[in-house]
Amino acid sequence: VTRRQLQRNGPLPEQLGDDTGCPVLHVDMDAFYASVELRSRPELVGTPVIVGGLGSRSVVLSATYEARAFGVHSAMPMMRARRMCPQATVIPPSHGLYDEASRGVMEIFRSITPLVEPLSLDEAFLDIAGAQRRLGTSRQIGALIRARVVDEQGITCSVGVASSKFVAKLASARAKPDGMIVVPRDDVVAFLHPLPVGVLWGVGDKTEEALTRLGLRTIGDIANTPLSTLQRALGQAAGAHLSALSWGRDDRSVVAHEPDKSIGAEETFARDVDDPAVVLRELLRLAERTAARLRATDHMGRTIALKVRFADFTTITRSKTLREPTDVARVVYETARGLYEALGLQRARIRLVGVRVEGLVASDTTPRQLSMGGGGEEWRAAEQASDQAAARFGAGAVRPATLVERDRKEDGPKRV
């Protein structure tokens, strides 16, 4: 009800600017996971709510604005968040729910324009240049999207409208929660220059620190710094990039379909582990999960990467590129195991292990030398995985292979 009222309110002063030449929208859900949870827990609306794991090593995934008022924010360790805000209701995440809500909002976006570039589950860029004749001005389309997201998904979002992607992104952040900001083309530099450097997309803690050392605090400061100075301090690419952004120059276009580049899985142990057998068992699980996702999305990859995080949080990666791309859990596992054993660790205390497959290609475009010909390729991969697992591990190994089968669609015989 309050949301509807908010929408009927007149435009805020910053919404009044000229939106011609502003074809880029950035739409970002407000406190996404928490908002989704509140749909089924309406009695918690208006109270501090934190979504995050219950384990001692988990972090905050999302928090309502009432919780944020206590200093809670996402990525904060849960233990700390609960200390800061003991009265908060803590809800463990339900990723399936968020996936579904995400599909819903992305569908709304795609009904506006096919030029939708999702950045994550809860945000996307839209290029609406081609939709304006049909649906109205940028501001009208932004308002339409906000209304439809509330009506159809029961959560609020914020919208930034601008002539470029990164200004639209900054604008939506400043519109939060439940608002919309238009940055007119001619006002971009005036909008940017007073802002602190840290709000720029791509400037995190380290870069901000480097900029502070140069005495650069605002985006305007960056704009007035020679390119060579920036590049010396930040590197070639980052320096040039920030320099351009500080003058509002950003010619990146909204692209609908970026293919995946890697797929992986990793896990932090509840307690540090120094038993190699435990580590290897975990690597097997992660390899199976990763390979199942590869096959489910019809991908194969050539490079297998192992990630190990030690008790002191130092993290290393080791990788190996195969001659042929694979989507077979056994291959991923054996490669990761080889990389792990090559480390020659002597009971080091390990906090996390991960497996990732990089250099992805679509399965159907990769020539398959070993193919017997005739059979479906997906089916080949599934059988190969289950056969190899069974051959090496005996009957018990049927379980992981069965999980693989379940994740796939209806095809592929169930082996009992």
Next chain:
DNA sequence: TCTGGGGTCCTTTTGCCC
């Protein structure tokens, strides 16, 4: 205050070939 899990991109180092 003791730091998740999913990713992308960039930089530097290393090994190899010529």
Next chain:
DNA sequence: TCTGGGGCAAAAGGACCC
């Protein structure tokens, strides 16, 4: 034979994002 270095791909690390 030794050294230098260009060019390249792979490997490793790290910053960053949500």
